[in-house]
Amino acid sequence: MNARHTLLILLALATVALLAFIGLALDPQMRNDLERWTAVPENTHVDATRQRTAQPLAPLPATESSQIAQPESAVSPNLLARLPLRPSLVATTYESSDTPSSTSAEASTWKRSELVANxxxxxxxxxxxxxxxxxxxxxxxxxxxxxxxxxxxxxxxxxxxxxxxxxxxxxxxxxxxxxxxxxxxxxxxxxxxxxxxxxxxxxxxxxxxxxxxxxxxxxxxxxxxxxxxxxxxxxxxxxxxxxxxxxxxxxxxxxxxxxxxxxxxxxxxxxxxxxxxxxxxxxxxxxxxxxxxxxxxxxxxxxxxxxxxxxxxxxxxxxxxxxxxxxxxxxxxxxxxxxxxxxxxxxxxxxEGNVLLDGSDSAGSFFAAHLTPDIPASEEIPSSPRAVFVVDTSLSSNPDRFNVYLALLEAVLTNNRDSLQEFAVVFVDVEARWYADGFLANTKENVDALIVAANTLALEGATDVGLALREATSPRWYKSQNEQAWDVFFLSDASATWGEDDPHALAAILASGNAGPVFSYKSGLGGSDDALLAQLARQSGGALFSVTGSSEVAAASRAHRSRPWQLVDVTLSGGSDLLLSGAPRQLYPGQELVLVGRGRPDAEASAKFVLRRPGVETSSVLEAKFAHRMTSEMAPRVYGSVALSQLESLQRATGDVSEAYARHFRVTGPSASLLMLESEDDYLSYGIVPEDDTLVVTSESATARLRTAVAQIGESLGDPKARFLGWIGEMKGTEGLGFAPSEAFLGVLAAMPKSAFAAPERDLVGTTQLRSKLSQDLREKLASRTFSGDDLDDEAERRFAQNGADDGIKALSSLVEEHPGDSTILRDVGFRALEWGRGEQAYHLFKRVASARPWEPQTYHALALTLAELGHNDLALAYFEVGLAGQWDGRFGEFSTIMAIDYARFLNQVDASTLSAPEFAAQRRKEVTAGLELDEAGLLVTMTWNTDGTDVDLHVVEPGGEECFYSHPKTAMGGSMTRDVTQGYGPEMYVLPKTKAGKYLIKAKYYSSDSTRLTTRTKVAVTVYRNWGKSNETVERQVVKLESTGEVQEISSFEVK
CATH class of the missing domain: 2.60.40.1730 (tricorn interacting facor f3 domain)
Known part of the structure; x- marks a missing residue:
């Protein structure tokens, strides 16, 4: 062999090795992350009469889907293992023994990442x-x-x-x-x-x-x-x-x-x-x-x-x-x-068999039973020929849940191909992206391409359940009427961290459009809103199934085809006040139930379920006996938790009883919290006195109170007007709040149309949908939840600059998903959304803060200004009135004056024809402006911030260099500053009646932070009005982050000619 031949062989071997290395090194999903897929899937049915409003995620070409091996069987036991791995999973999941292999006979729960319970x-x-x-x-x-x-x-x-x-x-x-x-x-x-x-x-x-x-x-x-x-x-x-x-x-x-x-x-x-x-x-x-x-x-x-x-x-x-x-x-x-x-x-x-626990506390005897009634299975009924799948791609799906959702998605499509002929898929976080604008044929090729495409998506952002339900019931691309309803498979934790969060309002969405029964699944991974999932199933005639491990996927994928039984009644000898967890109306074979009640059931007692087939008048009685029974101190709390969950679902009519149940049974949740103060005197100083909760629990059975509540407010559930009026009633009854709205205002509220209380809606439509558009560092931090606020701030600013507000807000919304109860973060993201012209998103964030912290009036100010800018004038007027109706703590400075000035501006500028009570508005304009010495101003600046216990000072430097701030509140030019707010939120305001030629500089000084925190994400929101109250008024909004005490940030500068 000569040297030339040897060299050629070596080059060939090197080439083969290089190609093999590239093939192994590159993630197949990263090769498939395309900006847009243009291939049209086979047998696509599209309603062309409705214009597309957002670019869908089209499936990959069939030739590319073959990069992933597909099994011959319908669903493999190790389905998750063969799904394309997300890069972040490699570093964050536990050892593979947590997921059963294809030969394992033992059932196990889902594989977890490092985001574990406890x-x-x-x-x-x-x-x-x-x-x-x-x-x-x-x-x-x-x-x-x-x-x-x-x-x-x-x-x-x-x-x-x-x-x-x-x-x-x-x-x-x-x-x-x-x-x-x-x-x-x-x-x-x-x-x-x-x-x-x-x-x-x-x-x-x-x-x-x-x-x-x-x-x-x-x-x-x-x-x-x-x-x-x-x-x-x-x-x-x-x-x-x-x-x-x-x-x-x-x-x-x-x-x-x-x-x-x-x-x-x-x-x-x-x-x-x-x-x-x-x-x-x-x-x-x-x-x-x-x-x-x-x-x-x-x-x-x-x-x-x-x-x-x-x-x-x-x-x-x-x-x-x-x-x-x-x-x-x-x-x-x-x-x-x-x-x-x-x-x-x-x-x-x-x-083997059902288990009953019984026990007692100061309110009496209670029991809780875990049982799976032997519900007769009937011949399977066909699936609806069409189905819409909602797949949650928010941060909470990253990384564990998304694998579960894809397993269920593929299994349902594959195992019901005999009757489920067409499907559509919408991926939802704070925005909704359709996989394709139409129903696709349920073929193996289309399902394979769907799974490949799904694995290229970024998993980030908060969860907008309302948006998901609106799209599932009335897809933006679908305009046909009076067609057969389709099944909805809701693959989400249903934790509504974005947009509408009222469960009744969310469930009411199902009444519109073409949605039929909603089927959901409990994975046992934690963090799901099972109460909302149960309500969606109950209201739509669907079901909530338990799928706690991969071995249960195959059975769960066809469970919805079993013909359900309607639950007519349930009895248990020796027990009363019986409740089923989740309040199901229909029962399926194999359904797991928790039955609770009062009393000590008889020794040989069995639960009797009265069931009826849909459309059949005769009933059947199914008996469920208990193989095991024990006395447990936990039994009363199981009863209390189930009862409270149902009472809280009717909070407007059960608030007092809900709080009594929460306190007595010690259930931390929407009604009650665990609070620790220094002494009994401290509790008394805040109106926290011993309540006779035992008496309430003893005398008010949960079932009786629920029946009364349904009779009182059942027809108004989900009605935004009824919800708002109920909130006003709660505010009036909150001790120490000093909230005293006028009778005239209450009359105006009562007369407003329901439409006035509807939340402003505007769907986000971003471009950051693929995982490949996120940096590797950010992907890893999102999967492991190690990101900081600064990480997402920087990412949001980058996306805003490149792609616009919707992309920037989506990045910030991951903070809300991770910390849904953190008012500081809600304010922070709300301010940014408002600055970027997305008041519809800011409205819901501010509303959550107002609900959780009603004693902080700045939120009502923010809500009123947001609604006024959006043109929701009746509701804006309502929040202005709420802000002026309270006797707020003195630490909020001259809040009422600043609120009145903005209210006067609103009343001066609003078109009276857009208000439902123009006479009231005209009268209020006279009353509000009478106490003000301001009709218009050359320059008006307001500043508020998002952290409590923080002192931020507004500074304005006028032409000539004179600086107006808290210790020099009046200037020779006529500028004035409101009283200094030193303990959080603001607001502070600067007013200059007439501007003069020269340069103006607006600054914010971070005077002091909360001394009990090492660092605090303090953001100031500054609004600059030039020619305030005049026809040529201009508005500039900015949100600025303050890093450290003593820092001075320039907000705005401009020159008047």
Whole structure:
């Protein structure tokens, strides 16, 4: 062989190696991330009479879909493993043993990423957190219910006293009932394993888990511990904020969205280990005949210990993963697991038959039963020939849920191909993107292309459930009328973090368009709004199915084809006030139920379900017997949680009873929070007095109150006017708020048309839809939830500059998705949306703040100005009146004056014909302007900000250099500044009646921040009016971030000729 031949061979080998390397290195999905797919799928049915308003996601050409191998069977057990992997999953998922292989006979729950339940972060700034040095978790299992106690130990490695915010991610359906906080004797950040800070095996085994017993078992290692009380949620939030301002020791645990709870604690003393205890109850997950408690332990906890106490059921085997031998004592099995940081522990009970728990508290006897009635299966009915799939692509789907959704999407399409002939798919976060503008034929090629395309999408942003339902019922591209309704498969956690959040208003959307039954799925991954999913199913005649692992996908994909039974009644001998969790109206074979009620059911009692086939008058009685029964202290809280969930769904008519139930059964959620103050006198100072909640619970059965509530407000559920009037009534009845609207205004509200209260809507239509358009760094941070506010601020600014407001807002909305209950973030994003001309988005954000914090009037000001700019004049007038009807705290400065000035401007400029009460508006114009010394101004500047406990000063430099600010509030030119606001939000205002030639400079100075936080994301929103009140008025809005105390930011400068 000559040298030339050798060289050619070497070159050929090198080329082959290079091509192989490229083929292995490149993610097949990244090769398929196209700006737009132009191939038309086969058999596409499009209604061409309706103009397309946004570019859809078209499927990939069939030739490209072959890059991913497809199995011969309909659905493979390891479906998720063969789906195209998202790059972020490689680094964030647990070991593959969490997902069963194709040969595994054991069912298991879904694979989790590192975003696990029981995660806890004690934030002491926007991005700073204190290290979690240790966690001891104690789980007590009674049948299908578990009580979990988290003992968390944090070390303050700073030299200052701080306020912290404990952010908890809890398992699906968890309901916190206990919070305690204090210091320990330990002053080192390292907690040795043998230190007595851990409770011994003996103490854990002998300890009771009732709230009144928890403190006593921990006093030896605590200094000055305090326990929280259950308090009305709004009273709790107000009392906590005011108490921190006085530098007294409070703490509060409140609901921050499905699966998320936030606990604010103060003071966190420097160089001390602090001990926080949180208790919650949760149902075990059902996997066939196995009840599973999954205990996730966060990663990177230096010391982690888990104790498990299982009350044995007769003839029921208990196993654990990892396998462990427990100690049996008095019919309980005890396990201890050490060094478990970053691990998932599983406790399994093989339970054949239904389980009933009973117990009592001061309000009487209660029971809770977990049962799967043997509902007769009938011949399957065909699917609707058409279906619309809603697929959630928000941040909460990243990364775990999205794989589940794709598994279900493919399985439903594949396993129902005999009758489901056509499908359409809409991907939803804060915007909606259709996969194609029309229904596609349900072929293997089209489904394969869909799965490939779906795996190129970015998973970010908040969740707009209202938008999803509007598109599912009335697609923007569909205009045909009177056609057969299609099935809707709603693949989302339904946590409405964006847009409309009223469940009745959301469910009312289903009454329009062509949507038929809505089918949804519970994955058990946590964070889902199961109450809303159940309501959508109930209202549409659909169902909510449980799919807790990949082994259940195949059966779940056809479950909707079983002909349902209508539930007529349910009885249980010895029980009363019976309620089913989720209040289902239809039952399907294999459906899992939780039945609760009062009393102690008879020893041999069985639940009897009266069922009826749709369209059939005769009924059948189905009996469900209980194979296991035990007395449990958890039974009353199961009843309380189920009852409260249904009472809160009718809050306008059940508010007083809902709060009493929440306090008595210690259920943290929309009605009540856990609040800890220094002394009884502090509670009394905020009107928090002992309530006779036991009497209310005893005398007001949940079923009776629900019937009364439905009779009172049933027809007005989902009506925005009724909701607004109900809110006004709540405001009037809130002690300490000083809200006193005039009778004339209340009369005007009552007379306004329903349409006046409809929320302004404008759909976002962005261009950042593909994963490849996000940087690798941002993709990883989104998947692992390690992004900061600054990361998303920078990304939003970049997108706004390149693509416009909708793309920028989508980037910021991930902050809302991750922190749905954080008013600071809601204000922040709302200000930015307003600055970028998206007042429709800002409206919903401000509205959420107003609902959660009604004592802060700046939000009503923001709502009024937003609505006025959008032309929703009746509702704008209403919010102006609300802002002027309260006796607000003096720390808000001259709020009423500033509100009146803007109201006068609105009344002067509004077209009277656009108001439903022009006479009232004319009278109010006279009254409001009479107290003002201002009709017009050459320059008017207002400033507000988004963080409490913060002092920001407005400065205006006039021509000649004279500077107007808080210590020099009046200038020779005639400029004046309102009173300095030093404790948060503002507003502050500068007015110059007549401008003179020269340069004007507007600045904001960050004088001081909240001293109990290391850093705070303070944003100032500044509005500059030139020629205010005149025909040539101009408006400029800017939002500016202030980084550090003492900083001065230039807002605007201009020159008057």
């Amino acid at each position: 995660s806890a972060a004690l934030m002491v700034g926007d991005d700073e957190m204190l290290p979690l040095e240790g966690m001891q978790l104690h789980a007590k299992i009674d049948g299908f219910r578990a009580r979990v106690l988290l003992d968390l130990y944090f070390y303050n490695d700073n030299y200052s006293t701080l306020e912290g915010r404990l952010k908890l991610r809890l398992p699906e359906g968890a309901t916190p009932f206990y919070l305690a906080f204090g210091q320990t004797e330990w002053e080192d950040e390292v907690l040795p394993k043998d230190h007595p800070i851990w409770r011994s095996r003996e103490k854990v085994r002998s300890a009771r888990t009732n709230p009144e017993d928890l403190l006593a078992s921990r006093t030896e290692t605590w200094i000055g511990p305090k326990e929280a009380k259950m308090v009305s949620r709004k009273k709790a939030a107000f009392a906590f904020r005011e108490t921190v301002r006085r530098e007294i020791d409070p703490a509060i645990l409140q609901w921050a969205g499905p699966g998320m709870f936030s606990a604010a604690v103060y003071p966190i003393e420097p160089e001390q280990v602090h001990h926080i205890v949180v208790g919650y109850d949760v149902d075990l997950i059902t996997l066939g005949d196995t009840l599973e408690l999954r205990i996730d332990v966060p990663q990177d906890v230096p010391a982690a210990l888990v104790d498990v106490n299982v009350a044995k059921l007769p003839a029921v085997a208990v196993t654990t993963q990892p396998a462990a031998l427990g100690d049996t004592v008095d019919n309980h099995v005890f396990y201890r697991f050490e060094d478990v940081s970053g691990k998932a522990l599983l406790v399994h009970q093989k339970v």
